[in-house]
Amino acid sequence: STSTESIEERDEEIAVLKTNPAKHKTELCKNLSETGRCRYNQKCRFAHGAHELVTVPHIRTFRKKKCNGFWQKGCCSYGMRCQFSHD
Structure with missing residues (x-):
């Protein structure tokens, strides 16, 4: 409808x-x-x-902080979409 x-x-x-x-x-x-x-x-x-x-590149805070999920579990469900660093 x-x-x-x-x-x-x-x-x-x-x-x-x-x-x-x-x-x-x-x-x-x-x-x-x-x-x-x-x-x-x-x-x-x-x-x-x-x-x-x-x-x-204009985003000042983009991927500046570490991704807690990635660093604690070794993986992140957001993958490349994650706004936090995996490096």
């Missing part, structure tokens, strides 16, 4: 707004690259091609 679709769209918009805006479009969308589809389309926080990729 239309009301269900609008609720789903609103939830997706809220999810996008909650993400770190400084990291918006800094890496390629895994869904699009693996399946050829992305349910978020233009609202996706990941880049849908090299033309959408942006760099993050």
Whole structure:
């Protein structure tokens, strides 16, 4: 139904707004690259091609602190998306 679709769209918009805006479009969308589809389309926080990729050197605190999960457990579920250092 239309009301269900609008609720789903609103939830997706809220999810996008909650993400770190400084990291918006800094890496390629895994869904699009693996399946050829992305349910978020233009609202996706990941880049849908090299033309959408942006760099993050302007972020002063990006990866300055060590990732506690990585250093305590040896792994991090965020992988390359993690805002903390694995080095």
